[in-house]
Amino acid sequence: MRGAWRTTWLLLAFMVVNFADKAVLGLAGPEIRAGLGISRQEFGSAQSAFFALFSVAALGVSALTKRVRTTTLLLALVLMWSAAQLPMLWGAAGFGALVATRVLLGAAEGPAAPVAMHHVHGWFPQRERALPTAVLLVGAAAGVAVAAPVLSWVISHWGWRWSFGVVGLVGLAWAVAWRIWGAEGPMAPEVGKEPVRGPGDVRPVPLRRILLSPTFLTAAFGSFAAYWSMSTLLTWAPDYMESVIGWDLHRASTMVGVGALVNGAVLLVHGLLSRRAALRDTPPRLPVGAGAGLLVAIAGCATAVFGTADSLAVKVPMMLGPMALAMVMLTVAATACSRITPPSQRGVVLGALTFVYALGGILSPLxxxxxxxxxxxxxxxxxxxxxxxxGLLVTGGVLAAFFCRPERTALKLGVPESPEAAPVPVAH
Structure with a gap:
C-alpha cells in the first residue's frame, strides 16, 4: 500500500498542475483582454480553443493504454502541456498564439484525468477506488485554490504573461519527479500483448454495450453538467465578481480559491465516507447513482439562487456550500464506469467518459x-x-438518480467486482 499511496500523491500533484494550467486564462482574463484588445466573446473563443482537441485526445490517448504503459503516457503528457505554456512569455505573442497554444495545451491535458485514473486504479481493488479517485479530483480543486493567490500575485507583480511561464516550469519539475518515482501498479493490466487467459479471467465486453448502458450514459451526462458548471466558474467567476459584483482582482481570485478548497473538501469527505462504507461492508442507504444525482440536483438549485439573488449574503454561501456538491458526480461517474468495465478496457471507457463530459468545457466558455x-x-x-x-445540473442529477446503477449494469454485462472474482453469467 505504501507504493499505492505514494503514486496517488504524485498524481494528486499532477492534477494540481493540470488545473492550475486551466485556471490561468480565467484568473488573468481581464488583463489578457486588455493586453490583447479582445472582447469577451473572443476571450471565450480562446478558452473554448483549449477544448478543441481535448475530448478527441482524451479518447485517442486513452485507447493507447492497451499498448503503452501509463507511466510513459503521463510523462509525455506533462512535457507536452508544459511546453505549450512557454510561448506566451514572448512579448510579441498575440491572440493567434494564445489560441494555438490553448489548442495544444488542451490536446495534452485532455487525456490527463482518464489516464491518471486508469493508472491509480491499477494500484487499488475496486472496493477501495473511491478515495484515491476523489484524491485525484481534489487536485482539480487544489490546483485552482493554489493557483488563484499565487498567479494573482504573479500577474500583479510580473504581468499576465508570466502566469503562463510559471505553470509551465512547475510542470517540468513534476516530470522530473515522475521519472524518478513513477511506477505501474500490481493490478495494472498487461500492455503490448494479449494476455494468457484462465477460466476466472474477465473477458472483454463489446464497447457498444458498455457505452450504451444506462449507467454510462447517465454518468456521462451528469459529469457533463458538473464539468460545465466547473468550467463556467473557472472561466467566468473572476470576471463576474469584478464586472457585476464590483470586487477587485485580489478579492475575486481569493473567492475563487476558497470556492475551490470547498470543492476539494466535498470530494475528500465523499471519498472518505465511501471508503469507510466499503471497508465496513456497510450497504449504502441509497444506490450510488441516486445519492450523487440528488447532490447534483441540489447544486443546480443553488446555482439558480446564486445567479438571481442580489444579496452577497446569499451568493457567497451558495458558492461556498451547495454549489460545490456537483463535483461528487465526477468521482461517482469514474468509479461507476470502472465498475462496469473489464480492466483491459478501463482506460478506453474512462477516455470515452472524459470525451463526453469535456464537451461541457468546450461549450460553456463560448x-x-x-x-x-x-x-x-x-x-x-x-x-x-x-x-x-x-438547468443542466438539475437534469443531469435527476437522470443519474434514476438510471446510474453500476452494480446492476455490471451484473448484466458479466463484469465481476475484481479480476480475481469468478465471472458473473452474461445476460443476453
Missing part, C-alpha cells in the same frame, strides 16, 4: 461569453448563463 456580450447588460447576460447551468 456559450456564456456570447450570452454576456449579447445581453442588454453584463449582469443580465450572466444571470441567463447561471440559469442555463442550473
Amino acid at each position: 456559450v456564456l461569453g456570447g450570452m454576456v456580450d449579447g445581453a442588454a447588460s453584463v449582469a443580465a447576460g450572466y444571470e441567463r448563463g447561471w440559469l442555463l447551468t442550473s
Whole structure:
C-alpha cells in the first residue's frame, strides 16, 4: 500500500498542475483582454480553443493504454502541456498564439484525468477506488485554490504573461519527479500483448454495450453538467465578481480559491465516507447513482439562487456550500464506469467518459461569453448563463438518480467486482 499511496500523491500533484494550467486564462482574463484588445466573446473563443482537441485526445490517448504503459503516457503528457505554456512569455505573442497554444495545451491535458485514473486504479481493488479517485479530483480543486493567490500575485507583480511561464516550469519539475518515482501498479493490466487467459479471467465486453448502458450514459451526462458548471466558474467567476459584483482582482481570485478548497473538501469527505462504507461492508442507504444525482440536483438549485439573488449574503454561501456538491458526480461517474468495465478496457471507457463530459468545457466558455456580450447588460447576460447551468445540473442529477446503477449494469454485462472474482453469467 505504501507504493499505492505514494503514486496517488504524485498524481494528486499532477492534477494540481493540470488545473492550475486551466485556471490561468480565467484568473488573468481581464488583463489578457486588455493586453490583447479582445472582447469577451473572443476571450471565450480562446478558452473554448483549449477544448478543441481535448475530448478527441482524451479518447485517442486513452485507447493507447492497451499498448503503452501509463507511466510513459503521463510523462509525455506533462512535457507536452508544459511546453505549450512557454510561448506566451514572448512579448510579441498575440491572440493567434494564445489560441494555438490553448489548442495544444488542451490536446495534452485532455487525456490527463482518464489516464491518471486508469493508472491509480491499477494500484487499488475496486472496493477501495473511491478515495484515491476523489484524491485525484481534489487536485482539480487544489490546483485552482493554489493557483488563484499565487498567479494573482504573479500577474500583479510580473504581468499576465508570466502566469503562463510559471505553470509551465512547475510542470517540468513534476516530470522530473515522475521519472524518478513513477511506477505501474500490481493490478495494472498487461500492455503490448494479449494476455494468457484462465477460466476466472474477465473477458472483454463489446464497447457498444458498455457505452450504451444506462449507467454510462447517465454518468456521462451528469459529469457533463458538473464539468460545465466547473468550467463556467473557472472561466467566468473572476470576471463576474469584478464586472457585476464590483470586487477587485485580489478579492475575486481569493473567492475563487476558497470556492475551490470547498470543492476539494466535498470530494475528500465523499471519498472518505465511501471508503469507510466499503471497508465496513456497510450497504449504502441509497444506490450510488441516486445519492450523487440528488447532490447534483441540489447544486443546480443553488446555482439558480446564486445567479438571481442580489444579496452577497446569499451568493457567497451558495458558492461556498451547495454549489460545490456537483463535483461528487465526477468521482461517482469514474468509479461507476470502472465498475462496469473489464480492466483491459478501463482506460478506453474512462477516455470515452472524459470525451463526453469535456464537451461541457468546450461549450460553456463560448456559450456564456456570447450570452454576456449579447445581453442588454453584463449582469443580465450572466444571470441567463447561471440559469442555463442550473438547468443542466438539475437534469443531469435527476437522470443519474434514476438510471446510474453500476452494480446492476455490471451484473448484466458479466463484469465481476475484481479480476480475481469468478465471472458473473452474461445476460443476453
